[in-house]
Amino acid sequence: MKEKIQDQFKKRFGTDGVLYASAGRINLIGEHTDYNGGFVFPGAIDKYIMAEININGTDKVRVYSMDMDAYCEFGLNEEDAPQEQWARYIFGVCRETIKRGGVVKGFDTVFAGNVPLGAGLSSSAALESCFAFALNDMFNGNKIDKFELAKIGQSTEHNYCGVNCGIMDQFASVFGKKDCLMRLDCRSLEHEYFPFHPDGYKLVLLNSKVKHELVDSPYNKRRESCERVAATLGVETLRDASYTMLADIRDKVSDEDYRRARFVIGEKQRVLDVCDALERGDYETVGRCMFETHDGLSRDYEVSCEELDYLNDVARECGVTGSRIMGGGFGGCTINLVKDERYDNFIATAKEKFNAKYGHEPEVINVIISDGAHKVEG
């Protein structure tokens, strides 16, 4: 990809620039925990957006997207916002940097990527983080701290792309480190790195390619259930709740709310258990927790769908170590931790069975935990 970008940059702009990259992400465990003040546990992956950038001495940004095969030019004032969705991510990052007192001047750029779009690996966060990191390095002497870079990406989604996302994706893309997952405390925003180098296992995503429309309303309902239970317990969020506390108010909440809270309380503990297991290199426990998360998401939180449950069943049948829905649910990918010797059979079986039942194969996406935003040596 590097050479392809460099060739294109030279052809278009007649010079050379500096290369930057930032990654997509997975979340190993910790789902629907963010709005409950709990933990998420993401890592950056070996799928990324790369951009070559050079200051051009004008007040315009000139961008060529290799994957869209499209060119766009825009100024740096609010009224210069481009129409093209892909360019709005870059414009947004420029604007959010400027809003925070950062410097941005005109530049030329060519970029490309290999994070699958819309598969739940956060290609948009990779794009934002790549440019946020680059602008910080090129124009601001790296004075903007890394957490602020993540927030620049998040605000870009909020203010320029109409996506009301949390901070996890951009956090993971900016802070990602090879062979490490990061436990982010969504209440304090503190984070901690944990070793993740599962020798003898592969991490693979199966994209069901199912996209359910209208997921906003069930999502909001889940949040409301959690808020009701927290209020009944007299705590700020379910982060502060335990199974015992929940048992004490069992008859004061609906059965549905009870099950939603039971999942969230369990999920908080599972993230902590997985962290402990990783410090011992115990990937079997990690896998067991992943299956438990899937069951909780499917039965208690009810955010799975038939296709994802089916992929999970196939994983169990094939002796996969751990498998679960990744992301908010209602479609997208499962994430699977698979022993090397079971991998080929699992992939072949999943493709064949899923295709027989749903008329298409799941997309197979192998991932390795890798570095987040960085400058790429020319």
Ligand code: ADP
């Ligand atoms: P995801 O879950 O992958 O983040 P989004 O819908 O949030 O999905 O973001 C995808 C959007 O990000 C694309 O529609 C496009 O505008 C932009 N994008 C991502 N990757 C690229 C790329 N390689 N080239 C151009 N634009 C990209």
Ligand code: MG
């Ligand atoms: Mg996105």
